[in-house]
Amino acid sequence: MLKNIILAASVLILSACTNTPDWDYDKSVEFANYKTFAWSADADLKNNGGNAYQINDLMEKRVRNAIIEAMLKHNIKLVEAKNADILVNYHASVDSKIEADSFNTSYTARWNYWGFGYQTQTHAREYDVGTLVIDVIDKTSNQLVWRGAKEGRLRNKQTPDQRTASVNKTVSAILGNFPPSQTH
Template sequence: MRNLLIALTVLFLAACAKTPDWDYDQSTDFSNFKTFAWVKNASLSKDVKNYQINPIMEKRVREAVNSDLINKGLTQVPIEQADILINYHASVDKKMDINTFSTHYDARWSYWNRPWNNSFHTEKQVREYEVGTLIIDVVDKNSNQLIWRGAKEGRLNKNQKPEKRTTVINETVINILSNFPPQAKELL
């Protein structure tokens, strides 16, 4: 039983520590970009109908992105002066965990060592949960082309305090943007 708990804990931690997914245009010289602005009408909640994706969450995500990009040496400027434009999207999907447990036991044995009552029991546990995906796009303003995209998905947790939601968003954005701009060795 103890080994099962350890294995489940390791699997849970591995699922929580999923690496974000990145893609970028390898022909782009990211060192040329010094300023950023948000795409006009960028909206996290435009096509998402989920109570957790709302204007409060949008504000958290924008502040986290702005903070991370400024920490990386970029300057936020009006859209007309920006080298790159930032856009973001979110999606929420329902997923299911299905666990099946089977047990086999013999209740009694006959005189000839044969099972008197051969019983099988199968139990299924089904849990539905929501997974949110945050996508951050970087667009070259001059060419109007997508040059970098990062995304991360994670289980949405309900009943969190606002402070916890802010912490989770900050960590998620930092994790997504950890590969922006791509390092020289990654460009090869």
């Protein structure tokens, strides 16, 4: 019984994590000063543990285009690294997770006698979860000033348009708090 409660709680926690991006930033930074960005030398989906089928050059291009589009909405333009105020780094990871469903069933009759009891059935499924992390680094100090991440279940058998829409939605959600609204 305790095992089933722990499994159910784990599934609920996992479900809660997939909907909301996670952000962190340096409150002492004046983000309004940032007008230009360039790619960090480390910005690459495949360099940081991205070894799943979906992490490839096509996905790399989608992520970069989505970041450029999201930054332009905040009037932050892509420029050469030597002219940039900030550097943007990103990476992805894919982990396998297990989802379990437990069902309690009751019965009232058995062969030769009447009784009452419970039977528990548990079904487990393995699936892939991808996490995309976007870092913003102050170019002058070379310090991380903002980080956003979002985790989500990876879907197979998507069209290129569906994959692009999914990446755009994820990047937009992650960068939804960049630059952060600061209240000192």
